Amino acid sequence: MTGRLLAILFAILLVQGCRHAPTEVTFHADENPETLAEWGLFTVRDERIVPHAGMVTYELNAPLFSDYALKWRTIWMPQGARAQYHDDEAFHFPVGTIVTKTFYYPTPAAVEAPQQSGTVLKPTPATYQTGVDGLDLKNVRLLETRLLIRRAAGWVALPYVWNADGTEATLERTGAQIPLTFKNGPSKSSFVYSVPNQNQCAGCHATDFRDRKLWPIGLKARHMNRSFPGPGGEINQLKRLTALGYLKGSNENVPANAEWQDPHADIPSRARSYLDVNCSHCHSKTGPARTSGLWLATGPTDPRRLGMCKPPVAAGRGTGGRPFDVVPGKPDESILVYRMQSTDPGEMMPELGRSLPHQEALDLVTRYIEALEGNCS
Amino acid sequence: MRQTSSALMACAAAALFLGACNGSPKVDAEGFVVDPDFEKELQEKLLDAKAGDVIEIPAGKYALSRSLSLSANGVTIRGAGMDKTILSFARQTSGAEGMLVTGDDFTIEDLAIEDTKGDALKVTGVSNTVIRRVRAEWTGGPKTSNGAYGLYPVQVTNVLIEGAVVKGASDAGIYVGQSNTVVVRNNRAQGNVAGIEIENTTSADVYGNVVSGNTGGILVFNLPDLPVPGSKTRVFKNKIDANNLANFAAPGSAVSNVSPGSGVVVNSNDLVEIFDNDLTDNKTAHVIISSYFAVGFDAKRAIAPAYDPYPENIYVTGNRFLRGGTDPGKRYAPLMAAVGGPLPPVVWDGYVNPKVKMPGICVQNGQAKTLNADLPGKFINVRIDSSVDCAPPSRLPPVSLRL
Numbered sequence: 001m002t003g004r005l006l007a008i009l010f011a012i013l014l015v016q017g018c019r020h021a022p023t024e025v026t027f028h029a030d031e032n033p034e035t036l037a038e039w040g041l042f043t044v045r046d047e048r049i050v051p052h053a054g055m056v057t058y059e060l061n062a063p064l065f066s067d068y069a070l071k072w073r074t075i076w077m078p079q080g081a082r083a084q085y086h087d088d089e090a091f092h093f094p095v096g097t098i099v100t101k102t103f104y105y106p107t108p109a110a111v112e113a114p115q116q117s118g119t120v121l122k123p124t125p126a127t128y129q130t131g132v133d134g135l136d137l138k139n140v141r142l143l144e145t146r147l148l149i150r151r152a153a154g155w156v157a158l159p160y161v162w163n164a165d166g167t168e169a170t171l172e173r174t175g176a177q178i179p180l181t182f183k184n185g186p187s188k189s190s191f192v193y194s195v196p197n198q199n200q201c202a203g204c205h206a207t208d209f210r211d212r213k214l215w216p217i218g219l220k221a222r223h224m225n226r227s228f229p230g231p232g233g234e235i236n237q238l239k240r241l242t243a244l245g246y247l248k249g250s251n252e253n254v255p256a257n258a259e260w261q262d263p264h265a266d267i268p269s270r271a272r273s274y275l276d277v278n279c280s281h282c283h284s285k286t287g288p289a290r291t292s293g294l295w296l297a298t299g300p301t302d303p304r305r306l307g308m309c310k311p312p313v314a315a316g317r318g319t320g321g322r323p324f325d326v327v328p329g330k331p332d333e334s335i336l337v338y339r340m341q342s343t344d345p346g347e348m349m350p351e352l353g354r355s356l357p358h359q360e361a362l363d364l365v366t367r368y369i370e371a372l373e374g375n376c377s
Numbered sequence: 378m379r380q381t382s383s384a385l386m387a388c389a390a391a392a393l394f395l396g397a398c399n400g401s402p403k404v405d406a407e408g409f410v411v412d413p414d415f416e417k418e419l420q421e422k423l424l425d426a427k428a429g430d431v432i433e434i435p436a437g438k439y440a441l442s443r444s445l446s447l448s449a450n451g452v453t454i455r456g457a458g459m460d461k462t463i464l465s466f467a468r469q470t471s472g473a474e475g476m477l478v479t480g481d482d483f484t485i486e487d488l489a490i491e492d493t494k495g496d497a498l499k500v501t502g503v504s505n506t507v508i509r510r511v512r513a514e515w516t517g518g519p520k521t522s523n524g525a526y527g528l529y530p531v532q533v534t535n536v537l538i539e540g541a542v543v544k545g546a547s548d549a550g551i552y553v554g555q556s557n558t559v560v561v562r563n564n565r566a567q568g569n570v571a572g573i574e575i576e577n578t579t580s581a582d583v584y585g586n587v588v589s590g591n592t593g594g595i596l597v598f599n600l601p602d603l604p605v606p607g608s609k610t611r612v613f614k615n616k617i618d619a620n621n622l623a624n625f626a627a628p629g630s631a632v633s634n635v636s637p638g639s640g641v642v643v644n645s646n647d648l649v650e651i652f653d654n655d656l657t658d659n660k661t662a663h664v665i666i667s668s669y670f671a672v673g674f675d676a677k678r679a680i681a682p683a684y685d686p687y688p689e690n691i692y693v694t695g696n697r698f699l700r701g702g703t704d705p706g707k708r709y710a711p712l713m714a715a716v717g718g719p720l721p722p723v724v725w726d727g728y729v730n731p732k733v734k735m736p737g738i739c740v741q742n743g744q745a746k747t748l749n750a751d752l753p754g755k756f757i758n759v760r761i762d763s764s765v766d767c768a769p770p771s772r773l774p775p776v777s778l779r780l
Contacts, residue, residue, distance in 0.1 A: 173421065173424055174417045174420040174421055174424065175420075175443070177442065177443065177470065177471075192470050192471065194443070194471050197420055197424065197443075197446065198424050199423070199424060199446035199447065199448045199477075199479075200444075200446055202448055202479075203446065203477070206448075206479075209479075209501075209502035209532070212448070212479065285604070288479075288501065288502070290502075290532075290604065291501065291531050291532055291554060291555055291603070293601075293602035293603050293604070304602055304681055305602075310602050311600070311601070311602075311629075311631070312629060312630060312631070313554075313600055313602070313603060313631070314525065314526070314529075314531070314548070314552070314554060314576075315525075315627075315629070315630060316495070316496070316524065316525020316526065316547060316548045316626075316627065316630055317521060317522070317523075317525060317547055317548075317626075317627035317630070318525070318627075319627050319628065319629030319630050320627065320629070321627055321628035321629050322628075322629050323629050335629065344494065345469060345470070345471050345472055345473060345494040345495060346473065346493070346494035346495035346522075346524050346525070347495075348473075351472065351473035351495075352444075352471065352472065352473075355470075355471065
């Protein structure tokens with residue numbers, strides 16, 4: 001028995017000894033390392049997580065809502081490799097590209113070990129971090145870092161979940177369920193933060209059912225086309241990527257979705273931008289929700305495709321008793337709003353990755369539908 | 378005492394599959410196998426599965442908290458029997474279905490999926506799916522809060538569903554949507570809003586099923602705004618009995634307007650044959666042939682241009698109709714006054730595409746009469762319609778699966 005224990009200990013030492021976490025970004029062409037450290041992406045030290053050389057932080061015009069979690073996104077490409085710009089599709093990235101998305105919440109200031117805080121806070125402009133130089137972890141709980149890896153055969157999605165010390169994240173191919181309390185001012189609600197399993201990653205990222213290949217969702221011209229701080233100052237992100245040698249083919253006529261919370265942009269553009277990034281990876285003519293006939297990218301203009309007076313197909317009780325996906329002028333009669341409000345897994349949209357309603361988005365989509373003209377009778 | 382011994386028995390039985398039985402209880406108070414790693418390990422197997430793999434799930438009732446998902450091609454999932462291996466989602470906290478499959482050449486057999494928050498089993502966008510002796514059930518009986526669909530292949534080419542049992546779906550027990558080349562046979566559908574629904578599907582054979590106690594028995598529908606319209610469905614040799622359950626679908630859904638007491642409903646679909654079935658005690662009508670206008674849920678507005686709302690080339694023949702039409706649902710009740718008694722076995726809403734000379738609504742079923750409800754004329758000319766005594770120029774061939 002003792003001998004066996006020793007052997008196990010020895011084996012552990014051996015494995016640990018062999019595993020030098022690289023200090024620079026390391027692309028693994030085939031294997032899926034058990035720990036995030038083996039990718040050499042970040043250094044966690046002195047209450048900060050810092051990106052390694054070559055990683056560029058970016059932000060989207062509208063983010064996918066994930067229970068109010070903040071997201072720090074980076075992209076890295078091998079020396080000399082460049083992505084090909086595309087007007088509509090995700091940019092075509094070279095083999096070796098690594099995209100990271102780190103999910104985190106602000107924690108209450110009084111908490112001593114933020115990484116172990118079961119209570120997380122609704123983010124505010126004051127707790128938002130650009131991530132350009134990494135994240136200050138003083139009042140932050142890291143949840144997971146998702147990687148999208150461009151290999152020779154295509155993209156692979158890997159979810160890494162951070163440990164209780166916030167020092168390391170390990171690959172959880174089957175995902176994880178993390179019970180948390182969400183604090184919004186005085187009000188608290190408990191919810192289960194859900195890390196998707198690897199197949200569920202494909203549930204959103206496999207945007208074309210015919211080849212079932214994974215694609216990035218946010219890394220499209222219309223989502224990326226905005227200014228953001230970083231190398232070169234606060235400049236347009238596509239210009240930065242081009243200047244850094246990461247992107248070719250960008251031009252002066254790049255499409256742009258509205259920043260979804262920009263008070264100067266009009267409501268329909270903001271709402272459509274939000275729906276695009278939150279829904280259209282499924283709700284397109286090739287996505288998993290193609291069977292619904294409801295297509296929600298910013299491109300389509302056919303009112304029926306956008307849900308106007310369109311009866312549901314297979315919504316089941318997700319209709320909430322409402323007749324059409326969108327009833328112009330009547331958000332309270334629109335299924336779209338009902339399913340965004342619901343937190344019942346049998347009714348809600350999106351189907352995955354949300355257990356809290358996104359109130360600000362509901363307000364926006366409500367205003368968008370209120371202003372639509374026409375009627376369904 | 379009895380509980381202890383049954384727990385021991387379960388433990389012993391589980392031990393045969395799972396290994397050691399350490400004397401600790403293997404099932405909890407609600408009968409769930411106590412195995413905290415089961416869900417993760419099963420999902421890992423699904424992630425790692427490769428073509429040709431058979432994933433066996435031993436007998437036992439397992440509690441799952443999230444959707445299972447499989448995307449590999451060529452995988453078989455097999456339980457120890459639909460009453461022995463039970464995947465229960467009664468404690469589910471996330472996921473729109475019990476199991477989501479996006480792999481070709483998929484077979485699932487001999488297990489049950491219970492109490493999912495959304496659909497029980499969804500298979501989407503693949504070729505070749507076999508669902509055999511699978512039970513999909515909401516164990517609390519019919520409730521609006523039950524999940525929508527039991528067994529739900531959508532946009533699948535080559536579907537075989539056989540020997541399955543579906544109960545309690547708040548929409549359709551077996552729902553084959555936007556698919557091609559489909560056989561649904563020898564299943565039992567009970568206590569659902571729709572027992573079996575074939576929707577926007579091309580070439581389906583539905584036979585040998587026992588469909589009873591649903592709101593509507595077998596539905597053959599075409600819905601608008603979808604990439605694929607359907608046609609060519611044969612419904613035959615089924616026992617379609619007493620589908621009189623109060624409709625408990627969520628308002629707004631396509632089936633929420635199905636009248637309790639509907640045996641077979643053809644809506645806006647073309648080339649449908651209904652023959653050699655036993656239809657008994659369906660209180661609205663044994664067979665209803667209707668257009669999209671009669672469903673009510675979108676009747677007030679213009680139909681999408683590419684959509685054909687009219688049923689055409691429907692053939693009803695050689696069925697055995699017994700009782701029925703005695704207590705039609707409220708939308709059909711005014712017809713009873715017009716007829717002066719129970720509704721005849723076949724009711725047609727009477728909508729005809731003005732651009733089509735012969736809608737091909739044909740009923741040659743012994744003495745059975747067809748009621749033309751004259752919905753376009755707002756019931757003014759409700760009549761027994763003798764113009765339907767016709768036969769199609771040719772019959773549909775049997776569906777041949779290429780599995």
